[in-house]
Amino acid sequence: MxxxxxxxxxxxxxxxxxxxxxxxxxxxxxNALHNMPAVDVxxxxxxxxxxxxxxxxxxxxxxxxxxxxxELSEDVRTSIVRxxxxxxxxxxxxxxxxxxxxxxxxxxxxxxxxxxxxSLDHQDRHRAEAALAYEEFTAGSVMNTDTVTIxxxxxxEVVLRYLRMRAELPKNTDSLYVxxxxxxxxxxxxxxxxxxxxxxxxxxQLMNTEVNPIAATMPETEAAxxxxxxxxxxxxxxxxxxxxxxxxxxxxxxDIIREDAEHSMMSMAGLDDxxxxxxxVVQSTKKRSIWLGVNLLTALLAAxxxxxxxxxxxxxxxxxxxxTIVPSMGGVAGNQTLTLVIRAMALGQVLPTNxxxxxxxxxxxxxxxxIIWAVLIAGIVGVWKQDIxxxxxxxxxxxxxxxxxxxxxxxxxxxxxxxxIDPALAGSVILTTVTDIIxxxxxxxxxxxxxx
Amino acid sequence: MxxxxxxxxxxxxxxxxxxxxxxxxxxxxxNALHNMPAVDVxxxxxxxxxxxxxxxxxxxxxxxxxxxxxELSEDVRTSIVRxxxxxxxxxxxxxxxxxxxxxxxxxxxxxxxxxxxxSLDHQDRHRAEAALAYEEFTAGSVMNTDTVTIxxxxxxEVVLRYLRMRAELPKNTDSLYVxxxxxxxxxxxxxxxxxxxxxxxxxxQLMNTEVNPIAATMPETEAAxxxxxxxxxxxxxxxxxxxxxxxxxxxxxxDIIREDAEHSMMSMAGLDDxxxxxxxVVQSTKKRSIWLGVNLLTALLAAxxxxxxxxxxxxxxxxxxxxTIVPSMGGVAGNQTLTLVIRAMALGQVLPTNxxxxxxxxxxxxxxxxIIWAVLIAGIVGVWKQDIxxxxxxxxxxxxxxxxxxxxxxxxxxxxxxxxIDPALAGSVILTTVTDIIxxxxxxxxxxxxxx
Numbered sequence: 001m002x003x004x005x006x007x008x009x010x011x012x013x014x015x016x017x018x019x020x021x022x023x024x025x026x027x028x029x030x031n032a033l034h035n036m037p038a039v040d041v042x043x044x045x046x047x048x049x050x051x052x053x054x055x056x057x058x059x060x061x062x063x064x065x066x067x068x069x070x071e072l073s074e075d076v077r078t079s080i081v082r083x084x085x086x087x088x089x090x091x092x093x094x095x096x097x098x099x100x101x102x103x104x105x106x107x108x109x110x111x112x113x114x115x116x117x118x119s120l121d122h123q124d125r126h127r128a129e130a131a132l133a134y135e136e137f138t139a140g141s142v143m144n145t146d147t148v149t150i151x152x153x154x155x156x157e158v159v160l161r162y163l164r165m166r167a168e169l170p171k172n173t174d175s176l177y178v179x180x181x182x183x184x185x186x187x188x189x190x191x192x193x194x195x196x197x198x199x200x201x202x203x204x205q206l207m208n209t210e211v212n213p214i215a216a217t218m219p220e221t222e223a224a225x226x227x228x229x230x231x232x233x234x235x236x237x238x239x240x241x242x243x244x245x246x247x248x249x250x251x252x253x254x255d256i257i258r259e260d261a262e263h264s265m266m267s268m269a270g271l272d273d274x275x276x277x278x279x280x281v282v283q284s285t286k287k288r289s290i291w292l293g294v295n296l297l298t299a300l301l302a303a304x305x306x307x308x309x310x311x312x313x314x315x316x317x318x319x320x321x322x323x324t325i326v327p328s329m330g331g332v333a334g335n336q337t338l339t340l341v342i343r344a345m346a347l348g349q350v351l352p353t354n355x356x357x358x359x360x361x362x363x364x365x366x367x368x369x370x371i372i373w374a375v376l377i378a379g380i381v382g383v384w385k386q387d388i389x390x391x392x393x394x395x396x397x398x399x400x401x402x403x404x405x406x407x408x409x410x411x412x413x414x415x416x417x418x419x420x421i422d423p424a425l426a427g428s429v430i431l432t433t434v435t436d437i438i439x440x441x442x443x444x445x446x447x448x449x450x451x452x
Numbered sequence: 453m454x455x456x457x458x459x460x461x462x463x464x465x466x467x468x469x470x471x472x473x474x475x476x477x478x479x480x481x482x483n484a485l486h487n488m489p490a491v492d493v494x495x496x497x498x499x500x501x502x503x504x505x506x507x508x509x510x511x512x513x514x515x516x517x518x519x520x521x522x523e524l525s526e527d528v529r530t531s532i533v534r535x536x537x538x539x540x541x542x543x544x545x546x547x548x549x550x551x552x553x554x555x556x557x558x559x560x561x562x563x564x565x566x567x568x569x570x571s572l573d574h575q576d577r578h579r580a581e582a583a584l585a586y587e588e589f590t591a592g593s594v595m596n597t598d599t600v601t602i603x604x605x606x607x608x609e610v611v612l613r614y615l616r617m618r619a620e621l622p623k624n625t626d627s628l629y630v631x632x633x634x635x636x637x638x639x640x641x642x643x644x645x646x647x648x649x650x651x652x653x654x655x656x657q658l659m660n661t662e663v664n665p666i667a668a669t670m671p672e673t674e675a676a677x678x679x680x681x682x683x684x685x686x687x688x689x690x691x692x693x694x695x696x697x698x699x700x701x702x703x704x705x706x707d708i709i710r711e712d713a714e715h716s717m718m719s720m721a722g723l724d725d726x727x728x729x730x731x732x733v734v735q736s737t738k739k740r741s742i743w744l745g746v747n748l749l750t751a752l753l754a755a756x757x758x759x760x761x762x763x764x765x766x767x768x769x770x771x772x773x774x775x776t777i778v779p780s781m782g783g784v785a786g787n788q789t790l791t792l793v794i795r796a797m798a799l800g801q802v803l804p805t806n807x808x809x810x811x812x813x814x815x816x817x818x819x820x821x822x823i824i825w826a827v828l829i830a831g832i833v834g835v836w837k838q839d840i841x842x843x844x845x846x847x848x849x850x851x852x853x854x855x856x857x858x859x860x861x862x863x864x865x866x867x868x869x870x871x872x873i874d875p876a877l878a879g880s881v882i883l884t885t886v887t888d889i890i891x892x893x894x895x896x897x898x899x900x901x902x903x904x
Contacts (some may be wrong), residue, residue, distance in 0.1 A: 018805040039681050047801045049809040142535040163647045172685065173644060174626060176573070192625060195615045205725045229491050231703035233624065233685055250702055251683035257706060258680070261713035262795060265720065269791035270784070277796040278806070281813055283822045288788050292825060295784045299777040300832065306773040313772045317765040320772030323756040324888075327752040327776070332722070336740050339721035343714060344729040349499045353470040357501040357730070367741070372737075373744060380752065426826045436776075 014044055038064065040374060042071035045080070048377070049278045054083055065092035070100040075276040078107040086112055090119030099142045100170045101251060102131035130245075139223045140216030140257075143237040143246035146170040149179045150203055152186060157199035159189075172249040174233045185213055185236055185244045187269045213238040216245055223248060224256040225348070264342050267424035270294075294429050302436040309444035312452050318385055319447055322394060325377065326443050330401035330435030333369055335364045337409025339429050342424050345413060359410045366406025370399035389450055397443035404438040406432075466496055470619060473507060482511045490516065494523035497532070501730045506535055517544035524553040527659025527728040528760040530559040538564055542571030551594045551704060554583035554606060582697075588619065591675045592668030594708075595689040595698035598622040602655055603632045604638060609651035611641075624701040626685045630659045637665055637688055637696045659815050667695055676708040678801070716794050719876035722746075754779070754888040761896035764904050770837055771899050774846060778895050782853035782887030785821055788884050789814045794876050811862045818858025822851035841902050849895035856890040857883075 013032075020028050031043055033056070041060065045068070057080055060068065069077055069092055081089055081104060086239050089108070093101050093116070105128055106111060117125060127145055134140025146171060150159050159176070163169065176194070178187040187207030197206055199296065213236040214223050227235065227250060234249045266272065270291025289349055308314065313319055341358070350358065374395035382391035408431050413423035416430075465484075472480050485493055485508070493512065497505055499518070507531055512520065521529055521544055529684060534542055541560070545553050545568070557565060557580055569577060579597055586592025600621060602611055614622065628646070631640040639659035649658055665688040666675050678684065679702060686701045718724065722743025727736070739866070758765065758775065767773055793810070796802050802810065826847035834843035858882050865875035868882075 003708060014803060015805050037682075043681070045798075046799075047803060047806060049806055049813075096492040106513070134637075152739055160647060167648050169644050169648060174684070174685070191647060195612060195620060195643060195646060196619050198616060215476060229495070229707055230489075231624070233626070233702065250706075254680055254683075254702075254706060254709060258709055259711050261710050261717075265713075265717035265791060266795070269788050269789055270719070271791060277792060277801050277810070278813065281816045281820065285817050288785070288817070289821070289824065292781060292784055292821065295781060296777075296825065296828065298677075300731070302776055303773050310769050310773065314766075314769035315639050316761050317772070320765045320769070320775060321755050321762065323772065324754055324758070324779070325748070329744060329747060330755075332638070332744055333740070336723055336743070337611040339717060339723055340727060340729060343718065347498075348495075349614070351466055351499060351727050353467050354501055354713075354730070357503075361501070361730065361733055361768050365737050368733065368737045368750065369741070369744065372741065375747065375749065 010027060014047065017044065018048070018052070021052060021059075026059055028055070028063075033060050034064075038067035039071050041068050046073060046076050046277075049386070050079065050261060050276075050280055053278075054080065057083075062088065062091065066094060066096050069093075069104060070096060074103065074107065075279065079279075080275065081107055082109065082112075086115040087119055089116045096124075096133045097202060098127045098145045102141055105132065105204055106136060109181065137220050138216065139214045139218045139220055139248060140245065142220050142223075142252050143216070143223040143248050144170070146242060147177055147236070147247050148173060149177045149183075149244065150180050151203035152180070152188070152202070152207065154203055155199065156194060156197050156201050156203070156206065158444050159194065159203065160199070172234060172251060177236055177244055177247075178203055183244055184242050185211065185238050188236065211236060213242070213244075214248060215240070220256055221260050224253045224260060227253040228257055228358065235283055239444055260346070264339075264346060264424040267422060268339070268342075268428045270425075270429075272338065277302050288345060291429075298433045298436070301433060302440055305437050305440045306444065309448055312444060312448045316447070316451060318387075318390065318450075319444060320382065323440065323443060324388075325342060326394065326397045326401050327436045327439035329373055329398060330379070330405045330439045331432050332401055333366065334405030334409045334431045334435045335428060337365075338423075338427050341413045342408055342427060345417065345423065350414070355410070355414065362406040362410050363403065365408075366403045367399075369406075370402030374398040375403065390447075393446045393450055396446050397439060400434055400442040401439040403437050408434045466499065469496065470500070470504070473504060473511075477509060481508070482513075485512050486516075488709055490519035491523050493520050496898070498528050498729075500523060502531065502728075502732055504869075505730070506532065509535075514540065518546060518548050520532060521545070521556060522548060525728070526555065527724075528572065529556065531728065531731075533559055534564075536563065539568040539571055541568045541635065542872065545572065546577050547574060548576075550579045550597045550698070551585045553580050554593055558585065558588060570728060586668055589672050590668065590702060591666045591670045591672055591689055592697065594672050594675075594704050595668065595700050595847045596622070597698040599629055599688070599699050600625060601629050601635075601696065602641070604630050604632070604656035604659065606655055606657070607651065608653050611646065611655065612651070624703060627688075629654055629688050629696055629699075631696050635696055637663065637690055639663060640688065661690060661820060665694070665696075667692070672708055674714050676705045676712060679705040680709055712798070713735050716798060716876040718789075719874060720791070720794075720880045722877075723883075743881075750881060750885045750888065754892055755884060757889050757892045758896065761900055764900045766897060768899070768903060770839075770842065771896060771903075774833065774842075775892065775895060776855050777851045778846065779888040779891035781825055781829075781850060782857045782884060782891045783884050785818065786857035786861045786883045787880060788820065789817075789858055790865060790875075790879050793862055793865045794879060797869065797875065802866070807862070807866065811859070814858040815855065815863050816858075818855045819851075821858075822854030826850040826855065845898045846900050847901055848897060849891060852894040853887055853891040857887050860886045 013171065017029055017032055045056060048056060070284055093104055108116060120128060144192055175190045177185060178189060187209040188211050189203060189207045193206055216237050216239055229245065232250065234247050236244055237246045237248055239245055270288060272287055341350065360418045378391040378395035378399055381394050382388060412430050413427050416423040416426055469484055489671055497508060500508060545556055557568065560568060572580060582597065583593055627640045627642045628639055630641060632638055638661050639661040641655060641659045645658055668691055670690050686699050688696055689698045689700055691697055722740060724739055829850050830843040830847035833846050834840060864882050865879050868875040868878055
């Protein structure tokens with residue numbers, strides 16, 4: 001398989017391949033896949049419904065299985081690995097990057113896990129166990145162990161001779177790590193420095209000693225934030241005693257940065273981050289039903305509030321007709337604030353020093369929104385239903401609910417975070433409950449007072 | 453200011469600084485900011501309400517203004533640049549990366565733009581004009597022009613000597629570009645290859661000729677996708693004749709990848725991607741009101757549907773009480789499908805070959821969901837309101853709306869894309885309109901038939 005970036009996959013190719021597969025032209029598909037970089041094959045698998053996916057997989061030469069597995073997203077990888085024989089999995093993982101190897105093993109069901117681990121050769125098993133020693137989602141679990149280390153007491157020329165002897169460096173190597181005899185990280189030298197420095201310089205004179213290595217126990221999302229903030233291409237991973245354990249490269253972090261950014265959107269809709277677009281129906285239905293169940297409770301709660309006002313509702317059908325407008329506007333306004341706050345929290349921008357001014361800002365926006373939309377809806381309802389008191393009632397409810405939306409949009413995510421609940425996951429449904437109840441209560445309550 | 457990654461900013465520091473600023477301890481704040489990397493100062497500015505922001509800015513030594521501007525997000529940068537004097541802006545942009553220089557200029561109001569451009573020195577003006585020649589959001593507008601080029605007919609040793617003479621390389625240089633006498637890109641040599649190859653090898657023998665340079669006119673999001681997919685650290689940018697124009701590095705792409713991933717979430721709430729968390733109230737209110745206006749129309753449309761059923765609503769107040777449940781459930785289920793499809797579209801996974809199976813999958817999920825929640829809500833309403841026909845009516849409406857939600861969640865984004873409308877921006881509001889109207893119509897319509 002050629003180097004990854006020699007080709008770029010066109011949608012055309014993908015269409016042709018799927019058509020060929022459906023028409024049973026297996027040899028054609030096999031040849032086409034054979035000449036494609038692993039990333040592109042992975043992309044084809046991810047864009048293919050579950051049923052056809054394994055058919056594609058079986059047409060791929062098993063010697064490329066490893067590379068392709070490395071490129072697949074976790075859900076899709078799991079769906080494939082679980083259909084493979086243990087020996088085939090073990091074979092595919094041979095020479096895989098440590099982090100991917102560990103991830104493949106983690107995605108296996110328990111009974112397969114041990115079987116595959118036993119089938120690995122000594123070196124791979126050793127590497128897998130090192131990575132598996134760190135909890136999932138930590139820097140240690142995504143690091144690679146293929147670092148190039150040098151000693152401080154040699155010259156640039158010696159290092160260059162050593163590198164020429166090696167003849168190749170691990171992918172995305174931009175720095176060499178300087179360690180002492182106990183493997184403790186004492187500095188780093190970038191390839192950039194190496195090629196621009198005098199050959200007789202000592203590494204000790206050249207190296208950057210102010211390295212900020214990543215602790216193996218740091219959460220991977222935090223590590224990704226550091227990469228993003230400080231524009232790193234790679235970073236050393238160390239244990240508590242500063243022993244060099246491995247390195248993390250930007251390509252693995254880019255995936256985490258994207259997943260992290262998508263996480264909020266997916267959670268706000270009650271979806272799994274890694275939800276496979278073409279997952280089987282039953283699995284998807286199960287995953288999504290929790291959210292729908294919570295929403296049903298919320299909707300029933302709102303119905304119960306309306307139920308308090310059964311009398312006035314049975315007197316005036318017009319209230320039933322207009323009852324959804326105020327909650328709906330409050331929900332949209334509140335979700336705008338909530339989305340903004342959740343993003344700001346994810347970027348680490350929300351701090352004790354600025355929450356007051358954030359709350360004040362959103363409250364003022366809520367007030368302005370309240371005035372604007374209260375006046376508008378009063379005008380519309382006044383003209384439509386020819387009733388000034390009714391117009392005043394809905395305007396009042398709108399103003400109240402917009403203020404509530406601003407306050408709830410800021411305070412709900414802050415409170416949830418305090419209780420260690422993911423605001424993106426629970427925020428939206430709680431917010432909607434609040435704006436529904438306050439909207440209905442303000443509208444029907446003031447109607448009951450003024451219109452009955 | 454020290455190298456970016458020597459320090460990592462703690463929230464504690466940020467709290468102390470804000471407190472110190474508020475207490476008027478300007479010298480302390482100035483000194484603290486002075487010893488901080490530009491990224492961290494930028495982060496402080498982004499986490500600070502607008503009022504205090506410029507106070508911080510004025511305490512920063514003007515010699516660091518450029519670096520910090522480079523690190524700021526666009527909205528925040530614009531808010532600061534517009535308060536600066538033209539000469540100060542020109543001074544701050546001295547030596548700035550080409551892409552940032554062009555972005556700063558683009559963010560200026562017209563009258564300032566020309567003034568700043570005139571205050572730039574010859575070289576910077578030349579570079580700015582080169583980048584401004586490419587439309588915003590293209591690869592050309594985010595490229596840097598600081599490439600290191602070499603010729604194919606020299607040896608590795610000569611190149612190494614040349615690099616040592618230069619003594620430094622541009623930030624994040626991982627490859628040297630090989631060009632012919634007309635500046636046409638013919639290959640690239642990574643630093644990685646350079647340090648592992650024999651000194652007497654010719655660059656022509658060593659270079660990778662299968663480079664996939666990025667066209668200057670390619671949209672930046674597409675370029676970012678390529679970086680993500682092929683794990684690039686940097687890529688050459690060329691014009692149509694394959695002349696080398698500059699290069700793009702991963703650190704700029706990471707920002708675009710994040711913005712791109714956040715774009716859908718922000719758009720779905722009707723927010724601007726770059727919306728500054730601490731933007732002035734009036735500006736935010738204006739930006740958000742478009743969305744609220746659209747939603748008001750939608751809510752009125754739903755109210756009009758209810759209005760058709762005024763008779764039955766005035767007979768049975770219980771219908772008014774239950775009227776919000778079915779639309780709400782349909783909205784949540786539809787938004788789950790919509791979010792999934794929008795993400796899959798953003799990742800390029802939705803193709804003519806798989807839309808049918810995607811639609812079928814979501815329709816089946818809608819059907820399953822419909823059955824589950826219809827049975828549940830029928831049970832609840834039957835027990836609560838002691839009315840079997842009413843229970844049957846709401847169950848029927850639930851099933852209909854869940855099916856509609858599945859269909860709408862897939863087809864709306866596809867249709868919008870066909871008409872070149874951003875599905876993330878308009879999808880959610882159209883979907884909710886559909887599920888509201890179908891939900892109300894199915895519920896009140898069947899009630900009117902069976903219960904009156």
